Amino acid sequence: xxxxxxxxxxxxxxxxxxxxxxxxxxxxxxxxxxxxxxxxxxxxxxxxxxxxxxxxxxxxxxxxxxxxxxxxxxxxxxxxxxxxxxxxxxxxxxxxxxxxxxxxxxxxxxxxxxxxxxxxxxxxxxxxxxxxxxxxxxxxxxxxxxxxxxxxxxxxxxxxxxxxxxxxxxxxxxxxxxxxxxxxxxxxxxxxxxxxxxxxxxxxxxxxxxxxxxxxxxxxxxxxxxxxxxxxxxxxxxxxxxxxxxxxxxxxxxxxxxxxxxxxxxxxxxxxxxxxxxxxxxxxxxxxxxxxxxxxxxxxxxxxxxxxxxxxxxxxxxxxxxxxxxxxxxxxxxxxxxxxxxxxxxxxxxxxxxxxxxxxxxxxxxxxxxxxxxxxxxxxxxxxxxxxxxxxxxxxxxxxxxxxxxxxxxxxxxxxxxxxxxxxxxxxxxxxxxxxxxxxxxxxxxxxxxxxxxxxxxxxxxxxxxxxxxxxxxxxxxxxxx
Amino acid sequence: xxxxxxxxxxxxxxxxxxxxxxxxxxxxxxxxxxxxxxxxxxxxxxxxxxxxxxxxxxxxxxxxxxxxxxxxxxxxxxxxxxxxxxxxxxxxxxxxxxxxxxxxxxxxxxxxxxxxxxxxxxxxxxxxxxxxxxxxxxxxxxxxxxxxxxxxxxxxxxxxxxxxxxxxxxxxxxxxxxxxxxxxxxxxxxxxxxxxxxxxxxxxxxxxxxxxxxxxxxxxxxxxxxxxxxxxxxxxxxxxxxxxxxxxxxxxxxxxxxxxxxxxxxxxxxxxxxxxxxxxxxxxxxxxxxxxxxxxxxxxxxxxxxxxxxxxxxxxxxxxxxxxxxxxxxxxxxxxxxxxxxxxxxxxxxxxxxxxxxxxxxxxxxxxxxxxxxxxxxxxxxxxxxxxxxxxxxxxxxxxxxxxxxxxxxxxxxxxxxxxxxxxxxxxxxxxxxxxxxxxxxxxxxxxxxxxxxxxxxxxxxxxxxxxxxxxxxxxxxxxxx
Numbered sequence: 022x023x024x025x026x027x028x029x030x031x032x033x034x035x036x037x038x039x040x041x042x043x044x045x046x047x048x049x050x051x052x053x054x055x056x057x058x059x060x061x062x063x064x065x066x067x068x069x070x071x072x073x074x075x076x077x078x079x080x081x082x083x084x085x086x087x088x089x090x091x092x093x094x095x096x097x098x099x100x101x102x103x104x105x106x107x108x109x110x111x112x113x114x115x116x117x118x119x120x121x122x123x124x125x126x127x128x129x130x131x132x133x134x135x136x137x138x139x140x141x142x143x144x145x146x147x148x149x150x151x152x153x154x155x156x157x158x159x160x161x162x163x164x165x166x167x168x169x170x171x172x173x174x175x176x177x178x179x180x181x182x183x184x185x186x187x188x189x190x191x192x193x194x195x196x197x198x199x200x201x202x203x204x205x206x207x208x209x210x211x212x213x214x215x216x217x218x219x220x221x222x223x224x225x226x227x228x229x230x231x232x233x234x235x236x237x238x239x240x241x242x243x244x245x246x247x248x249x250x251x252x253x254x255x256x257x258x259x260x261x262x263x264x265x266x267x268x269x270x271x272x273x274x275x276x277x278x279x280x281x282x283x284x285x286x287x288x289x290x291x292x293x294x295x296x297x298x299x300x301x302x303x304x305x306x307x308x309x310x311x312x313x314x315x316x317x318x319x320x321x322x323x324x325x326x327x328x329x330x331x332x333x334x335x336x337x338x339x340x341x342x343x344x345x346x347x348x349x350x351x352x353x354x355x356x357x358x359x360x361x362x363x364x365x366x367x368x369x370x371x372x373x374x375x376x377x378x379x380x381x382x383x384x385x386x387x388x389x390x391x392x393x394x395x396x397x398x399x400x401x402x403x404x405x406x407x408x409x410x411x412x413x414x415x416x417x418x419x420x421x422x423x424x425x426x427x428x429x430x431x432x433x434x435x436x437x438x439x440x441x442x443x444x445x446x447x448x449x450x451x452x453x454x455x456x457x458x459x460x461x462x463x464x465x466x467x468x469x470x471x472x473x474x475x476x477x478x479x480x481x482x483x484x485x486x487x488x489x490x491x492x493x494x495x496x497x498x499x500x501x502x503x
Numbered sequence: 504x505x506x507x508x509x510x511x512x513x514x515x516x517x518x519x520x521x522x523x524x525x526x527x528x529x530x531x532x533x534x535x536x537x538x539x540x541x542x543x544x545x546x547x548x549x550x551x552x553x554x555x556x557x558x559x560x561x562x563x564x565x566x567x568x569x570x571x572x573x574x575x576x577x578x579x580x581x582x583x584x585x586x587x588x589x590x591x592x593x594x595x596x597x598x599x600x601x602x603x604x605x606x607x608x609x610x611x612x613x614x615x616x617x618x619x620x621x622x623x624x625x626x627x628x629x630x631x632x633x634x635x636x637x638x639x640x641x642x643x644x645x646x647x648x649x650x651x652x653x654x655x656x657x658x659x660x661x662x663x664x665x666x667x668x669x670x671x672x673x674x675x676x677x678x679x680x681x682x683x684x685x686x687x688x689x690x691x692x693x694x695x696x697x698x699x700x701x702x703x704x705x706x707x708x709x710x711x712x713x714x715x716x717x718x719x720x721x722x723x724x725x726x727x728x729x730x731x732x733x734x735x736x737x738x739x740x741x742x743x744x745x746x747x748x749x750x751x752x753x754x755x756x757x758x759x760x761x762x763x764x765x766x767x768x769x770x771x772x773x774x775x776x777x778x779x780x781x782x783x784x785x786x787x788x789x790x791x792x793x794x795x796x797x798x799x800x801x802x803x804x805x806x807x808x809x810x811x812x813x814x815x816x817x818x819x820x821x822x823x824x825x826x827x828x829x830x831x832x833x834x835x836x837x838x839x840x841x842x843x844x845x846x847x848x849x850x851x852x853x854x855x856x857x858x859x860x861x862x863x864x865x866x867x868x869x870x871x872x873x874x875x876x877x878x879x880x881x882x883x884x885x886x887x888x889x890x891x892x893x894x895x896x897x898x899x900x901x902x903x904x905x906x907x908x909x910x911x912x913x914x915x916x917x918x919x920x921x922x923x924x925x926x927x928x929x930x931x932x933x934x935x936x937x938x939x940x941x942x943x944x945x946x947x948x949x950x951x952x953x954x955x956x957x958x959x960x961x962x963x964x965x966x967x968x969x970x971x972x973x974x975x976x977x978x979x980x981x982x983x984x985x
Contacts, residue, residue: 026687048844051683052819055843105817113818114790118756120849123705124730127852136855140662154657163652170645175636176832180622201533205508211693211858218857222729223605244856247704248606274600308596335587336595337534350658352863361537362530367602370610373618374725375700376693380862381834 024141025061025069037072041080049089049103056106056113059097060090126243131451131466138460145490148462149481150286150435151351153410156403156480158349161395165386172385178377181369183209183357184384190391191343191357198318199332200341202359208369211354211379213316213342214242215372220312220340221248223371224364226275233279234262236468238286238314254468261285261292267303277310283326284317284434287467287476291432294327305336316344316356319400321433322408337361345387347435348400353383407435407480414479417488421495428477435480438464441473443502453497459490506623507543507551519554523562531571531585538588538595541579542572608725613933613948620942627972630944631963632768632917633833635892638885638962640831643877647868654867660859663851665691665839666866672873673825673839680800681814682823684841690851693836693861695798695824696724697854702794702822703730705853706846708757715761716744718950720768720796736950743767743774749785759792765808766799766916769949769958773914776809787818798826798838801882803915804890819843827869829917830882835865889917889962896961899970903977910959917962920946923955925984935979941972 029040048054060066063081067074081098084090088107092098106113127133139146182188188204195202210216217239225231227249233239235254245252255266262280280300282292292300304311313330331341344356358368372378390396411431418428418437426439441450447463454461464474475494479487511522530536542548545563549556563580566572570589574580588595609615621628664670670686677684692698699721707713709731715721717736727734737748744762762782764774774782786793795812813823826838840850854860872878893913900910900919908921923929929945936943946956961969 026685047683048685050817052816052821052842053685053688053844055819055845058843058845103817103819109787111787111818112754112790113787114792114820115756116792116819116843116846119706119759119792120845122708122711122757123703123849123853124708125704125853125856127849128856133852136663136852139660151659154659157657159652159656162655162658166648166651166655169648169651170641173644173648173834174641175639176644176834177633177636178621178833181618201529203508203530203535206535211862214856215858221605222607224601226604226606229604242856272594274597275604277601305591305593305595308594310596310598310601334534335532335585336593337537337585337598338596339534350863351660351859352655352658354858354860354862360534361540361598362535363537363540363602364598367605367609370615370618371605371607374607374610374696376697376836376858377833378836380693380836380865381832382864382868383862386864 025066029070029072038076038079038083041066041070041072041077042083045080045084046087046089049100052103054100055116056100056103057115057117058100060100062097125247128243129241129466131463132241134455135460135462138455143458145459145486146481147459147487147490147494148476148478150347150478151481152347152349152403153481153483155483156406158395158399158402161390161399162349162386164393165389165395168389169382169385172389173381176381179379179381179384181373181378182207182365183379184381184388187384187388187391190388194391194396195343195359199328200359206359206362206365208358208365208372209379209384210356210358210372211376212346212351213314213344213356214244215375216342216356216358217242217244217312219358219368219371219375221245221250222375223367225250225277229275229277231277231279232267232309234281234285234288236287236464236474237279238281238467239279240468241466257285257288257290259290260296261290262296262300264296264299264303267300267307270307272306272308277312278304279312279314280330281314281317282330283315284320284431284436286317286434287436287462287464287474288438289429289431289434289436291326297327297330298333301330301333304338309338311339312342313339314342316342316347317434319348320403320407320435322404322411323432326433331359340364348396348403349390353387355379355383355387410479410484413484414477414487414491417491421491422498425495425498435478437477437479439475439477441475441498443498445473445498445501447471447473449501450497453501454494457493457497459493461494507548511552511554520558520561520565523548523552523554523559524565527562527566528569528571531582534585536582537598538582538585539597539599540582542582544579607729610725611723611948613945614723616937617942617944620937625940627941627968628963629941629969629972629976630958630960632829632960633963634829634831634885635963635965637965638888640877640881640884643872643881644831644868646875647871647877650871651864651867654871655863658863661861661863661866663855663860664689664847665861666863666870669866669870669873672870676873676878677825677841681810682841688841688844688847690840690847690854691861691866692838692840692854693858694828694833695796695826695838696726697857698824698838698840699724699726699794701840701850701853701857703727703732704857705849707732707759711757711759713759713761714749714791716763716767716770718769718946718956719761720763720949721761722950723948739767739770739772741772742778743772744778744782746778746781746785749782749789752789754788754790759794760786761794761796762812763796763799764812765797766802766913766918768799768916769918769944769946769956770920771911771913771916771918773808779809779812780815783812783815786820791820793821794824795821796824798824798829799916801830802885802889802917804886804893805914808915813841822846830878830885831872835869837861837865837869892961892966895966896959896969896973899973903973904980907977907980917960919959919961921957921959923957923980925980927955927980927983929953929955931983932979935983936976939975939979941975943976
């Protein structure tokens with residue numbers, strides 16, 4: 022559903038159509054809707070403004086008569102003039118050509134739809150990869166925020182690698198995972214996604230190859246694609262990424278491997294200890310740098326996963342990515358990269374060129390968070406809640422989707438990887454579900470080959486809403502496959 | 504001066520050289536100093552560790568004997584092996600080739616030096632473009648931080664365009680500047696630099712032209728360069744950018760104009776009202792989109808500058824950039840772009856691909872800040888203090904640099920643009936000043952043609968330190984020009 026940041030006033034003496042006409046005319050007049058841009062359809066406008074379609078049509082017809090709009094509302098209505106261009110007979114800038122010019126690709130249309138739809142009221146988000154609002158540590162963060170005033174005495178630019186007290190805390194935190202990293206080899210970033218963005222700008226060139234699991238979170242991003250990097254997927258089994266595709270290779274520059282060994286996104290698979298050791302051995306032989314994305318590690322439910330690859334990295338080939346987005350909350354926008362100092366220096370320089378560092382507020386808040394030991398305290402609670410949620414959702418799946426789908430039992434993280442059994446068009450299912458107010462991430466997002474998969478997340482929605490959504494989903498699968 | 508994150512323990516029974524050797528060996532062992540990387544010079548290490556050079560030499564000699572290092576310390580020492588490669592006879596990954604592979608250029612060496620040197624204790628920063636720590640609004644921000652706990656109830660990902668309550672506040676704030684912008688046409692970014700980064704990724708393609716003032720802040724960045732965009736500089740006079748270079752042009756796609764009309768960085772010039780109107784007329788004729796960087800606007804000292812270009816933009820060609828970095832503090836990492844909705848939508852999608860949005864903590868803090876009217880209250884204080892600082896520094900210049908330099912009297916912002924009169928090598932002056940603990944931004948950073956300029960900032964250092972630094976600078980100019 023299209024959203025709009027204004028509503029007509031039903032109590033106004035001005036007729037609704039005139040209010041709407043004035044609103045749109047102002048949008049055009051002040052350049053928010055530039056000449057050449059397409060405006061929402063009649064149906065979208067009527068829905069978003071809560072009026073009859075005929076009211077919208079009247080407003081549009083007047084603007085068409087004024088020479089500002091053109092179109093019949095079915096194929097879409099375009100802005101063709103603004104008061105300025107009518108007055109001066111000059112042509113306004115062609116923003117369309119600029120919007121299409123940039124070399125960085127837009128997100129996949131499905132991802133754009135997901136990003137925009139998530140914020141609609143009432144929508145049930147079956148795939149959202151963030152902790153539920155009910156997991157928000159209100160009390161602990163309240164204490165942290167209460168300390169900010171006495172910790173922060175200036176808000177200048179931070180050092181290129183980020184706030185030193187936070188890097189010291191992280192150095193300590195990483196030690197518990199078996200990773201030896203001094204503060205100089207840690208770079209604070211605005212989440213693990215920014216880490217990948219910086220790597221794409223700084224460490225690869227067009228024609229490079231990025232090897233990764235298939236399916237992979239990486240396929241949902243255009244960050245490497247846009248930098249001219251080719252993604253190569255390796256199959257997975259229950260122990261993680263399969264090495265067959267690696268053993269045939271020879272050392273070669275301009276190639277990296279990206280992996281999520283613990284609670285893989287989207288499949289939930291944990292790479293076994295044996296596979297980790299074998300993978301490292303292959304990568305050492307291939308002199309192949311590894312990006313280890315370990316943002317789900319701490320969300321184990323049954324037992325901690327094997328140590329990170331980075332903890333067994335004597336040749337220094339692993340860049341390690343961590344974050345608090347999946348544990349405390351993505352709104353902090355704080356993650357970290359651990360790696361060799363020359364690499365960290367290069368990425369820190371790029372970070373300075375990209376956004377001049379991450380928010381000091383977030384960095385100070387996390388410093389306090391780790392110093393006071395709140396992280397472990399919070400994780401204990403999160404694990405208990407997530408364990409229950411996982412078990413509940415597995416029960417729901419059993420109840421609603423038996424025979425309609427098969428799935429794995431994840432040992433941690435957020436995700437269950439559902440394979441839909443009856444033959445249904447995943448595009449049709451996505452669209453039908455959206456009509457019913459249910460949003461999910463289809464497998465196509467994680468693997469260009471597609472396949473009838475859904476990434477289900479048990480971490481975000483309430484169990485009531487998850488149950489409602491899954492029952493509904495089952496109905497839609499039946500409907501579309503019959 | 505090289506900095507290091509560790510110090511030897513003088514009270515330890517272990518000899519210093521052995522502590523240093525062990526420290527370096529661990530750095531090599533755990534991959535922080537990868538094979539192929541150059542380690543700091545003997546002099547840098549001795550200084551940073553606070554020991555005699557001979558102690559460093561002994562440690563290095565042992566590591567060379569162990570086969571880990573190679574070199575004579577004068578041309579530099581390199582890591583040639585680590586314990587793993589000695590043991591396995593395998594070659595570690597060649598990180599050097601990766602560090603040099605990325606298409607995004609590193610910062611100018613001078614800028615890298617400035618970014619890294621700024622955080623050294625004791626250094627006098629004559630050019631730093633941020634508010635002095637003494638201007639930090641401790642009490643007002645204390646109140647804001649105290650309210651965070653009751654305002655924030657979850658820390659999920661925000662909407663692509665950023666937190667709606669903040670965009671609503673900004674929409675209101677912009678109205679006072681004469682800019683009509685609904686929340687849908689505002690994108691929250693992590694500072695104006697990120698705005699430029701997003702524009703470089705999303706709105707221009709290789710071969711595009713960016714027209715700007717000469718000199719310009721833009722020359723100090725590689726953001727457009729790296730995207731294959733050619734910068735063209737237009738001369739300035741006391742009224743701002745000169746239009747002669749524009750009047751000859753014809754409309755053409757893939758070209759934009761970047762300007763800082765109010766308190767230009769680095770010259771401090773304010774574009775006159777007449778010039779603004781003429782510039783807009785030319786840009787309208789050329790269908791030339793304009794990036795108006797207005798981050799210094801609110802720092803007027805004598806009288807408010809003329810209205811923004813964006814306030815007189817009926818054809819919708821201006822993208823307007825604002826920020827609180829220069830008024831409240833860069834550590835908040837919050838700025839905004841105002842523009843046509845299709846452009847904002849494209850940039851918001853890229854923002855999601857780059858870092859998934861800016862810190863919610865910063866966004867909520869600023870929402871509270873604007874809602875409570877703290878911004879105007881704070882600006883009144885800032886203006887009073889900056890006015891005094893500017894006058895003090897003008898007195899100092901008169902006292903110390905008469906005859907050695909000429910300068911403008913800025914009506915706002917942070918900067919005085921000094922032209923050094925006697926013939927001195929600016930590179931030599933920069934290096935000598937750094938030896939004396941004085942850091943400044945040379946004009947070469949803002950204009951590839953160079954010229955004997957220094958960007959002086961009266962906003963950051965205490966007046967005592969500014970006075971000391973300027974007296975010292977005068978001495979160095981005399982020394983180098985004699």
